[in-house]
Amino acid sequence: MKILVTGGAGFIGSHLVDRLMESGHQVVCLDNLYTGATVNNAQWLDHPNFQFIQHDVVEAIAIEGLDQIYHLACPASPVHYQFDPIKTAKTNFLGTLNMLELAKQCSARLLLASTSEVYGDPLLHPQHEEYWGNVNCTGIRSCYDEGKRIAETLTFDFHRQFGTEIRVARIFNTHGARMLENDGRVVSNFIVQALKGIPLTVYGDGSQTRSFCYVSDLVEGLIRLMNGNYIGPVNLGNPGEYTILQLAQTIQKMINPDAELIFKPLPQDDPQRRQPDISAAKFHLGWEPTVALEEGLSKTIAYFRDRLKEA
Numbered sequence: 001m002k003i004l005v006t007g008g009a010g011f012i013g014s015h016l017v018d019r020l021m022e023s024g025h026q027v028v029c030l031d032n033l034y035t036g037a038t039v040n041n042a043q044w045l046d047h048p049n050f051q052f053i054q055h056d057v058v059e060a061i062a063i064e065g066l067d068q069i070y071h072l073a074c075p076a077s078p079v080h081y082q083f084d085p086i087k088t089a090k091t092n093f094l095g096t097l098n099m100l101e102l103a104k105q106c107s108a109r110l111l112l113a114s115t116s117e118v119y120g121d122p123l124l125h126p127q128h129e130e131y132w133g134n135v136n137c138t139g140i141r142s143c144y145d146e147g148k149r150i151a152e153t154l155t156f157d158f159h160r161q162f163g164t165e166i167r168v169a170r171i172f173n174t175h176g177a178r179m180l181e182n183d184g185r186v187v188s189n190f191i192v193q194a195l196k197g198i199p200l201t202v203y204g205d206g207s208q209t210r211s212f213c214y215v216s217d218l219v220e221g222l223i224r225l226m227n228g229n230y231i232g233p234v235n236l237g238n239p240g241e242y243t244i245l246q247l248a249q250t251i252q253k254m255i256n257p258d259a260e261l262i263f264k265p266l267p268q269d270d271p272q273r274r275q276p277d278i279s280a281a282k283f284h285l286g287w288e289p290t291v292a293l294e295e296g297l298s299k300t301i302a303y304f305r306d307r308l309k310e311a
């Protein structure tokens with residue numbers, strides 16, 4: 001198949017590209033390199049089945065003969081999506097619109113990488129797909145949260161209005177190799193801080209929770225969703241729920257038991273609890289994560305250890 005991966009030079013996108021290339025597909029990777037880097041696709045750059053296009057999804061593009069589109073282009077870390085929030089909103093609205101137009105032109109199936117952020121600061125726990133969420137539409141996270149919500153709306157409207165084949169994944173916090181050192185997300189921050197011997201920055205009192213999925217599990221879920229019959233939306237994440245303080249202590253124990261923890265103010269609208277209900281993914285995709293927290297963390301730690309040695 002000829003498969004487009006937008007955001008394919010980013011963290012999750014590059015692991016997806018690896019899986020698709022290993023399966024013998026023709027892969028077009030489209031990315032504006034905002035938070036991604038071609039080094040993430042280094043092993044494929046000279047491969048005849050691989051094409052890299054530096055392009056911003058906010059601008060329309062014509063590509064012929066596509067069978068599938070995985071639409072991941074969008075910064076995912078609060079630090080990066082809040083840097084230029086209007087651009088983030090445009091990426092989600094115009095970018096998704098352009099990719100849906102492309103899917104319609106090619107009669108390709110499009111999978112949207114949506115997010116647990118569509119549930120906002122959830123009033124229901126754990127979150128299942130029928131929950132409509134609790135999102136502040138004027139806060140600093142809204143460019144991303146509302147951006148992804150309108151992206152889901154557009155995707156479902158293309159399906160209803162034009163019969164476009166769609167799949168919608170709601171991705172929960174994911175970690176692994178190729179996250180950026182300055183990414184700003186909690187797993188990379190804590191690991192890099194512990195490795196550098198500087199204090200781990202816990203925001204708030206650390207009682208807020210998240211559930212952490214290892215990237216190989218997530219990519220398997222995306223591929224199953226794309227190639228199955230269920231259109232979604234479907235939660236993809238690891239249901240193991242941890243407080244941020246527990247995460248800090250786990251990483252402290254794994255890297256440097258003497259590392260200091262310091263407490264910083266909690267950012268505005270930071271969700272208090274987050275845990276995916278993955279019954280739908282289990283039932284419709286036969287999918288559930290296989291990598292436990294510490295096992296995944298040890299791989300992510302090994303990656304950052306090497307990166308910091310190289311630097």
Ligand code: NAD
Pocket residue numbers: 006007008009010011012013030031032033034035036037055056057058071072073074075076077091095113114115116170171172173174175
């Ligand atoms: P990432 O920042 O590493 O990757 C995003 C990629 O998209 C980067 O390569 C970036 O350069 C590219 N990009 C950004 N804006 C673009 C634009 N306008 N045009 C073209 N390319 C653009 O983030 P990630 O963690 O790999 O996330 C990938 C997708 O998964 C995103 O859509 C994100 O919202 C979603 N997601 C990720 C997580 C997570 O925990 N990693 C959780 C929920 C949802």
Ligand code: UDP
Pocket residue numbers: 077078173184185186187189190201202203204208210244266267270271
């Ligand atoms: N967080 C933290 N220290 C950091 C970075 C993040 O305590 O150095 C917290 C953040 O406030 C949030 C959680 O960790 O409660 C997850 O943050 P992240 O940015 O990784 O993802 P998101 O909030 O989008 O789930």
